[in-house]
Amino acid sequence: MSNEHYLHNSLIHQDRRLGASDNDWVKQFDCTHIKPLIICRGPIRKEAMDVFDEMGIDNYGILLSEKDSIVYPRAIAPELRTITDPSRVHRVSDYSGVDKADREARIQEIIQIAHDKGYNAIFAGYGFMAEDEAMVASMENAGLNFIGPCSRTVRQAGLKDEAKRTALKAGVSVTPGVDNATALTLLKKYPTAQALTALCADRGLSEVDLDTDDVEELADRVLTASYKAGIDIYSIDELIATLKEAVEGMNKKYPNNRVRLKAIGGGGGKGQRIVERGESARTGELVKEILQEVKASGVGDNKNVLVELNIESTRHQEIQVIGNGDWCMTLGGRDCSLQMHEQKLLEVSVTRESLLEAADEVSAAGLSEEAAVLKADVVTLDTMEEEASRFGGAVGLDSVSTFECIVDTDSHFFMEMNTRIQVEHRVSELCYALEFSNPDDPTQSFIVNSLVEAMVLLAAHGPALPKPNRVLRNNDSLEARMNATNDALQPHAGGQIEHWSDAVAGEIRDDQGICVHNPDTDVFMKYTLAGAYDSNIALILSVGDSRLTSYERMAEILRVTTLRGRDLSTNLNFHYGLVHWFLNRTVHARPTTKFIVPYLTAVGELAQDAKKIDLEAAWKVYSQRNSDTPGSVLEAKKTLILRPLQKLLDCPHTLSGWLSANKDAFSVDGDKITFAENPIDILVDTYHFLNLDDEGRAAASEQIWSHDAEILDTADAFYLDAINELDVDTWDELCGAFGAQAPEGVDADTWTAIQGAHKGHQAGLSLLLLLPALAHKTGFYDLCVNRDLSIFIPERLLDDDHQEAMAKALAPPPVANADEIVATSGGMFYGREAPGEPLYAEAGTTFKAGDPLFIVEVMKMFNKVNAPFDGVVDEVLVEGDGVIIKKGQPIFKVTPSERPEVLSEAEIRARREASTAVLMDAIA
Structure with a gap:
């Protein structure tokens, strides 16, 4: 992309003006006649703007919701910084409306804007309106070219009940459950064709086709007519009664599983709830929450809610699908299991090339069980891709969509198809490109790297586009969603971004233009995060020739990223910790959708106990225990050691990453913790891990202090020389050499001085052992990866009450009066x-x-x-x-009812000192 923070993204975008080609076959696919109105927001809007510019489509417009700019100060859409023509910006009160009537009014308003301003196409991105059948059909009926799947596809694939029926007919594996609760509700009241016919006559539903012998099909037709007429022919309470019966039936049939309720128009975490075992009585409450959340509780809304078996140990995987209504193909998979409350956090590519190479690699290393798992994943991927193509063909897919599955060990079930581009679409397009070739002359071809560009091409020239070849770009890619959340990953709205470091080499950053500097002063412009929409701020991506490489690059990107502001809270540190958790176990682990909450709980345990450590008290205890070390030596090293320790204790997610990165640097013998590596090396690595080793920064708080850097550099150089001169490889060997007699050629006085230097360099460093001692105390390393790549989760991390308590430890509630x-x-x-x-x-x-x-x-x-x-x-x-x-x-x-315990400052300090003393006893 052309903006400054995309300069390192050379893999993705370039000049895409097909009309400028000197090849007539290529030239026919020129898209400059498309004049789109962008009706979405966030990173996808900015991406669409950039792609349109590169395609030579320079007459697009955007909607600007008042909630982008009015609810919170300085929340105005950053994209406006790059649009110099105000006539291309059109204000609306909201993008999608608060209920059915408001949505319909908004659709008509958008159509009117398009007609009045000369737009001939609509781009809805990955907002919920992108898969709203009524909206898509209205755009089509108004003569507008919808850049996305047509209304027929949206109806058959986008609505979750229709999609499930289509999948069954196409021979696609589906999750057990009930998909026609509204029809069953209606049939309770009107159980025969005659009764349904009479209902139509009574309610004026004259357009219903009554010619069918299937009473359930007739019920569906009557329901569809009622939605179009804007009337209700069943009540929410009647629907709830049907859903409650379905939940209880599922409980009897599958006693070991919970039940998932899912609105047909939900997605992205909205409109879904889990009914716990034995809690079917809560069905009504949960259904009302669901319908309210997806804004389907109004008169005439389709209130159908699916009842599905909740596969308790699942991976969430999805297949990128693309078609033109004639051909349909796939672009590999994505693992989206690292999510919380249905909100995806870290998304990983799944490609045949990467899995096969990884399987060969681990097999050569003698890890036969891991190799077998990876080969089984290839089989699962192949099957899901084949089913996705078949399903896409069955619904006449004529754009880009996503085939979503849940994977249980080596079995999979179709979950839903999202008939829109996904937030994580870049994960797929970074792995595969599309090569379109002239069927009559294969030498005439062009390559499309962007799925947004592919959507425009399909909207403009769909039937004429031949089926493309899938071209490998990278074996792997990884996407971290940068969200406005607190450390417990709860939404945190309203904070202001005052600084965001520039992108670095290898970083692919998609935001909504927040990082676009002032064009006149090149100064970063402050931006307030509005809470009216989703929590996503940006998408950070990396690529690699293996999954390990893409993880390593992501870790480096996150290491050097700085994001500061007023009342600003993001999940940047969470991602840094999580990426290192996998890097230092295995990036091929198979986490399920249940992983993140236990992981957060483990980090919460760290946070809870980290707050009990008093580093000043620890330093005092150490000084007393090592009174033979000159006070001047300790005092000179105090900030060198305590600064990084305090930073780690203050940020439990960064501490989690550090403990993962250094899990092999320590040894545990009973309750005693010792070094397995030279603590100087650990300290050097710690400064790098915390991005404090860059002395060129303006802020002293973000760099190592000069006198500390001098001490650390001297120590580092000393041990490099010692390793070479003493010809040792390990820390134990080095310690043994320093404890022995002087080596040949070194006089006694010199050797005594060298031993003294060694002691001085090591002074104070055993305080680093406080961190692994803390991990040992909390059982942080108990959460681990099994040999079959599944993840072992200790029972304590699955306890609901403990999870809630640890969430509060990560993000304490605001201070309130009693x-x-x-x-x-x-x-x-x-x-x-x-x-x-x-x-x-x-x-x-x-x-x-x-x-x-x-x-x-x-x-x-x-x-x-x-x-x-x-x-x-x-x-x-x-x-x-x-x-x-x-x-x-x-x-x-x-x-x-009871007054909470109130502790004095002295009592709090005494408790922290006592907790610190316990950990100090674990340091050998």
């Missing part, structure tokens, strides 16, 4: 389950710990806030649904 309940995050306040439902709490309400008190909608997700203790609501401080609240804002005045 008589207040405060907002844990900013967002949109709702005091009830759904419109028309009673308030959760009002003045006089008695609540128990765990009772729901209110809902905060932040970053597109509805987050229910539960009471942290028992008490009574005295006063409601925020009234009215849809009110913007801020983190830490008091919501209720309350009287708690």
